[in-house]
Amino acid sequence: MDDKNISQAVVARLPRYYRYLGELRDSGIERISSQDLSSLMKVTASQIRQDFNNFGGFGQQGYGYNVEYLYNEIAKILGLDKTHNLIIVGAGNLGQALANYMNFERRGFLLKGLFDKNPALYGKELRGIAVQSVENIECFVRENDIDIAVLTIPKDGAVKTAEILVRCNIKAIWNFAHVDLNVPDNIVVENVHLSDSLMKLSYGIANQ
Amino acid sequence: MDDKNISQAVVARLPRYYRYLGELRDSGIERISSQDLSSLMKVTASQIRQDFNNFGGFGQQGYGYNVEYLYNEIAKILGLDKTHNLIIVGAGNLGQALANYMNFERRGFLLKGLFDKNPALYGKELRGIAVQSVENIECFVRENDIDIAVLTIPKDGAVKTAEILVRCNIKAIWNFAHVDLNVPDNIVVENVHLSDSLMKLSYGIANQ
DNA sequence: TATATTTTGTTATTTTTTTAGCATATATGT
């Protein structure tokens, strides 16, 4: 895209801004200043202005930011104005939870396929999508314009599946497996390491 | 605990060190230098040494780090040498996934209770634990020495439940709800905002 | 319409985090 050197820290804050702006919009608020957003979100007004300015000037002096406009601009920055086709690999508890939880569909993330290596699950339907064999991943991804693969399988399978997905020119992998995937730079990997998160929590308890 | 000013960035890296050290240990490696760990983990050796030195000197010049020893020390730092009792509030797909996935038990996180507001689920058992009414949370937490509450419910419920949990002197909340909980400073909150994660991924696609 | 107030965008400063450099201690090899 146009902007080049946006730090990960900034990107990581965007979804939270997006969430707050959405709530403001839903409650009918039309405009907000960085100062007011600051006290609402418990971050500095300066950081808010800096963050937004990484992507251009969305506000107006003396007025502040138009909530609806800013909300939509952030959506565009996050790529939420486009739809993405995704598959879930691993139809166990977590995979099913994500498939069913597809609140994501509202945001343009469309579930197109479900895969598992356990034949007992083949044909089982979730949200109208039948589970099929992991053998089919390669063809399916190529033929159905899949952008995102969600990996909810154990680590060995995740590593192997990632290799297949790379061959299929997948754009991004949402990785719930407890392993670091080694893929080319042009493929986006977003890790959700739940046990890491729980350990951070544990650290917090141990160190008040 | 003893150490005071450990940055969040350092803490966030500890689980990953722990994971790699565990794998090294399991494959029979006895010692490792920061340099070798560096190329394995793709972080600088300097950062590795700095990180560990926040908690004391675990290595030896000319030798490196003893894998088993370091692994155990990090476990202590993360509080994994103690057990924690936890409850899951919200027995929907995600709650069930986490309950069943309790690989966490190996690390000392013991599931003690399951709660939901849907009466249809009452009595349903997961890993030998029966789902009960959210009405019972307060008593249960007080009487069963619960440290951690996992919130896998929608945001409105999460906010209300958090208030109850604060009254019960819960130590930590693992929050999967899409909302920022407002609790006193002495209560640890670890957020897992899956949609934030998915948006970061989306950003990655949009900006290659 | 003029004046005071608000509030951004941007530059400057401070703080935090990461990386580099090196003296010192240990291990290894001859």
Added chain:
DNA sequence: ACATATATGCTAAAAAAATAACAAAATATA
């Protein structure tokens, strides 16, 4: 036992991130 190679812990430097400061622009008010 001595010399050489390793590799930490720590200090110093560099880079990145967060915060503060403020001029310029727009709004609100009288």
